[in-house]
Amino acid sequence: MCALKIDLLFGGGAELLFDKIKKRQVELPPLNKYFSDAKKTEWTIREFIVWIKDNLLREREELFIQGDSVRPGILVLVNDSDWELCGELDYQLQNNDCIMFISTLHGG
Amino acid sequence: MDPNDEIAELEYEIALLRKKLHEKESKLIQLKGQCQVALDFFVDVEEPSTSGSSVSSSSQPQEVVRKVVKLPSWAITRYSRQIILPEIGVSGQAKLCVSKVLVVGVGGLGCPAAMYLAGAGVGQIGLVDYDTVDLTNLHRQVLHLERDQDISKVESAADKLRSINSNIKVVTYNVQLNSKNAEEIANGYHLVLDCTDNIPSRYLLNDLCVFLKIPLISGSALKMDGQLSIYGYKAPLTRDSTYQYRGPCYRCVFPKPPPPETIGSCSAQGVAGPVPGIIGTLQALEAIKYLTDISNEKLLVGRLLIFDGEDMTVRITSLRPRNSKCAVCSKKPTIRALGDYEAFCKTSAREQELELDILPEKRRITATYLNRMLTDNLSKNGPPIVIDVRSEGEFRMCRIEGSLSSPKEKFGQVQMEKVSKLLKSRNNEIVFICRRGNDSQIVVRQLLDGVDRMYHDRLYDVIGGLHQWAKQVDPDFPIY
Ligand SMILES: [Zn+2]
Numbered sequence: 001m002c003a004l005k006i007d008l009l010f011g012g013g014a015e016l017l018f019d020k021i022k023k024r025q026v027e028l029p030p031l032n033k034y035f036s037d038a039k040k041t042e043w044t045i046r047e048f049i050v051w052i053k054d055n056l057l058r059e060r061e062e063l064f065i066q067g068d069s070v071r072p073g074i075l076v077l078v079n080d081s082d083w084e085l086c087g088e089l090d091y092q093l094q095n096n097d098c099i100m101f102i103s104t105l106h107g108g
Numbered sequence: 109m110d111p112n113d114e115i116a117e118l119e120y121e122i123a124l125l126r127k128k129l130h131e132k133e134s135k136l137i138q139l140k141g142q143c144q145v146a147l148d149f150f151v152d153v154e155e156p157s158t159s160g161s162s163v164s165s166s167s168q169p170q171e172v173v174r175k176v177v178k179l180p181s182w183a184i185t186r187y188s189r190q191i192i193l194p195e196i197g198v199s200g201q202a203k204l205c206v207s208k209v210l211v212v213g214v215g216g217l218g219c220p221a222a223m224y225l226a227g228a229g230v231g232q233i234g235l236v237d238y239d240t241v242d243l244t245n246l247h248r249q250v251l252h253l254e255r256d257q258d259i260s261k262v263e264s265a266a267d268k269l270r271s272i273n274s275n276i277k278v279v280t281y282n283v284q285l286n287s288k289n290a291e292e293i294a295n296g297y298h299l300v301l302d303c304t305d306n307i308p309s310r311y312l313l314n315d316l317c318v319f320l321k322i323p324l325i326s327g328s329a330l331k332m333d334g335q336l337s338i339y340g341y342k343a344p345l346t347r348d349s350t351y352q353y354r355g356p357c358y359r360c361v362f363p364k365p366p367p368p369e370t371i372g373s374c375s376a377q378g379v380a381g382p383v384p385g386i387i388g389t390l391q392a393l394e395a396i397k398y399l400t401d402i403s404n405e406k407l408l409v410g411r412l413l414i415f416d417g418e419d420m421t422v423r424i425t426s427l428r429p430r431n432s433k434c435a436v437c438s439k440k441p442t443i444r445a446l447g448d449y450e451a452f453c454k455t456s457a458r459e460q461e462l463e464l465d466i467l468p469e470k471r472r473i474t475a476t477y478l479n480r481m482l483t484d485n486l487s488k489n490g491p492p493i494v495i496d497v498r499s500e501g502e503f504r505m506c507r508i509e510g511s512l513s514s515p516k517e518k519f520g521q522v523q524m525e526k527v528s529k530l531l532k533s534r535n536n537e538i539v540f541i542c543r544r545g546n547d548s549q550i551v552v553r554q555l556l557d558g559v560d561r562m563y564h565d566r567l568y569d570v571i572g573g574l575h576q577w578a579k580q581v582d583p584d585f586p587i588y
Contacts, residue, residue: 011333011414011416012330012333012335012414013330013331013333013372013377016517022416022419059518059520059521060520062367063367063369063370066367071366071367071370072362072363072364072365072366072367073362073364073365073366073367073370073371074366075361075412077425080423080424080425080426081425081426082361082425082426082427082428084428085426085428100423102414103370104328104335104362104366105328105329105330105333105334105335105372106304106305106306106307106310106328106330106371106372106373107216107305107328107329107330107372107373107374107377107379107384108213108215108216108217108218108303108304108305108327108328108329108374108384
């Protein structure tokens, strides 16, 4: 299986935790190449969040992560749809998916 | 004559004339109100039936029933440019004229939203805000003018709305909306616009609207970003369908509030004026569409609009459907009454002016003393190193000359080590400063917990931060 290409987007201020970069394309190796104890090759968002933490998140991970998911107030969008519509953490990433992490705003 | 004196004299005369004008206008509004209450400009065509048997009442979207009225000719002329639209038409305008909309928050979002609602002829606009107009509001809160500084936002806004449209009723509520007064204030309104600037108010308004069975058009803006959606929408029941579409409420999508340390505010992080302008304007547009009974597929229901003014992108994303186990809008809600939203969100609904006090007294100095340290050579080790822990943007905007920048937001292990090195390699005192004297204490606290005890008596925090610097030392230093 070849590398998985994912468009990774951050918005609403979440980009501040990721070098202020709002849009990037990332390539993911087969899952068992990245996590040696993984028994499968396909990625779900659950593992993708760990990958993001390992590779992109600089510090203060509590501003992004809570438990094995994202913190409350960050909405995850899979191809412009709320991730709850497609399985949340268990959604299996597809080539060329666009995954967006958007921080909700409260100012006015 | 000295031009400065002339300016002062003119300003004084204008202020007097304005006061007189305002008194006369208020009198006029009062007299007009006695003759005819705005909503009663319109003649009833038929009384709304409560049995649900008449065509008109079954097409009413909400349980707060609107009257059916015949538009007088002045109204057709006045609103002709929108009546011409097939989406609105005469019947849509008639609905607008008897609708009541509550705008909560008369700031960057509420001002443009209320302006367009007034222009469109919405029969009654309620304005809720406890705050007064401040000079720093004027770049985005377009209903407030220079002369309105320090007067209540709702009065300032109501004044302008009445000038835009004297045929509508504007009701002001100069209070902080809370769980005790919310139901009484919102009672009778057909729709609420969430134009607030804080998270407890957003949950409060959501629950309130669910209880009152009216939708909530929720806008928000910060920096260059804006977001918008309609929560708690219920489609009108038609006679021949038993299915009634209902959109998610705010809690369906955001069951848990974000951690307080992740919440930004316009005063701390800034906002570009047109961003809330755009979102507030779209709130008004969705309100007009909703009030004229446009179907839910065309409304921002179950969808979230995400505006990025920096990249100039707009995304419309699909939100999850209503949660059948939602704490407030499900069939078996666990929340049945308005509660303590500040406790739920662990944050205040008012602009925070907390005064931390987490350092030993010896570690805290006044701005006056910092100035003496900088100018009077108090220490044999030379002047202190001043480290400003505000954001980069704030530091660029104004700073004490010679101070260094190290934002608190990024103050982690790396910065701790830098300060440690500085303490080891030099003998100067290190003074931390921020805008109001809270963040600087947090940083010094972190350092006291992290660096060797022998260095503790060289670390200081400035009480009251740059606000006190402006008061005590440099009157030209901008307070913001
Ligand atoms: Zn709900």
